[in-house]
Amino acid sequence: MIVIARNYGQLGNRLMLSANLIAAACELDVPLRNPSFSQYASYFTSTANDLWCRFPSRSDDATTTAPPRPIARQALYRSVYLTGRTLAHLRMTRLPFHLIRMTGERKFDLQSAEFASMARSGRPVLVSGWHFHAGSWLHKHADVIRDFYRIRPDHQRNVDELVGRARSTSDILVGVHVRGGDYATFKNGRYFYSIPKYVAAMKRIRDRFSGAKVTFLVCGNVPLVQEDFGDLDVHFGTGQMVEDMYSFAAADLLIGPPSTFTGWASFYGQIPLWAMNSADEPFDAVRLPPGSRLNQIMNPVAGDGIAAA
Known part of the structure; x- marks a missing residue:
């Protein structure tokens, strides 16, 4: 045992x-x-x-x-x-x-x-x-x-409702983990990024998938205000820890600083995680995993869809 x-x-x-x-x-x-x-x-x-x-x-x-x-x-x-x-x-x-x-x-x-x-x-x-x-x-x-590690049905219903709303007008749903709080001191603040830095990263993601409608699901342990995200299509998590984590697991792609929070969501949902090892992470050297929903969207068999950058 x-x-x-x-x-x-x-x-x-x-x-x-x-x-x-x-x-x-x-x-x-x-x-x-x-x-x-x-x-x-x-x-x-x-x-x-x-x-x-x-x-x-x-x-x-x-x-x-x-x-x-x-x-x-x-x-x-x-x-x-x-x-x-x-x-x-x-x-x-x-x-x-x-x-x-x-x-x-x-x-x-x-x-x-x-x-x-x-x-x-x-x-x-x-x-x-x-x-x-x-x-x-x-x-x-x-x-x-x-x-x-399936979450309780009441939490799963909240996840399904949130993700359903976020997906209703999008081709690609990107989860964004805004990690504040303890990351201000973790590794001397190496992965502690300001909201404007996250917004800039999200715009780089949107530009990379410019032929698709990109919606962002933003969750974090800091106050989140819609106005801070400008013209980005943004939905916020429920604020409940496991619901935010499992909502991330239902996205097509995750970005955020290195964290086991998104690491678990990536493992559970079997979706790609692009770590922000710096605030200015370019996201231009990351490959789309074969067989992932995101890869299928960006590289359709028909050949008339969007090619990944």
């Missing part, structure tokens, strides 16, 4: 971390428990009614189990976290549990024989850290992971 014993970062980080560990659990045929997901569990169909946020999920949870109280979720998480922390301080990394703690930028290969041996030993494996990588297993088990 694999147990995620410590939370790391916000929603995007926790989804990406657990996705890699779910991929390993699938490949090694072992269960996973994720009490560290307590803060976000209520948003997802598979975890809303499960105190332990188990994978595979229990089929009876959605219909016969009441949602756990937040205080119960937090108490369970704290007990698991403190158990792992205490064992680490005592240097007890093999008994009574296996303990893997990855600090800083250290990475752990979930495809290693070492991890397979621990996961199949019959003793729980408590994992703590961020850089746990499943490699090719993540792609292999991607559909299972996506199914596990």
Whole structure:
């Protein structure tokens, strides 16, 4: 059994971390428990009614189990976290549990024989850290992971309504992640861009796809005002975290600073993500993934449509 014993970062980080560990659990045929997901569990169909946020999920949870109280979720998480922390301080990394703690930028290969041996030993494996990588297993088990992390129907309805409105007059829907707040200090503000910089980037995107009607879905953690976006066709997200993330997943293309928020949306929706590694990202060296809806729009078989720049 694999147990995620410590939370790391916000929603995007926790989804990406657990996705890699779910991929390993699938490949090694072992269960996973994720009490560290307590803060976000209520948003997802598979975890809303499960105190332990188990994978595979229990089929009876959605219909016969009441949602756990937040205080119960937090108490369970704290007990698991403190158990792992205490064992680490005592240097007890093999008994009574296996303990893997990855600090800083250290990475752990979930495809290693070492991890397979621990996961199949019959003793729980408590994992703590961020850089746990499943490699090719993540792609292999991607559909299972996506199914596990479906959002609740009420959130999905809001997503569908928003995306439906945004798509009603557009050929291409581009999600734009305006990341403020913590990015003012993250990496010394390297990826903290002003609204005018985002607007300029959006106009470069519109120019690249000049033969198509481009609509933008803008979500972020800063105040958004329609007037700031000039003549761009803009729709704003609902402002609810998972609804914004899963609305991005329903777009044709995503742009924004490097972030696991858009990283997860790209993975879940299987759509291209063009990272803004600088405020003046030209977007001229990025290729359209074969088979993507965006590539089909820009390169129609008929040959009389728009060619990508």
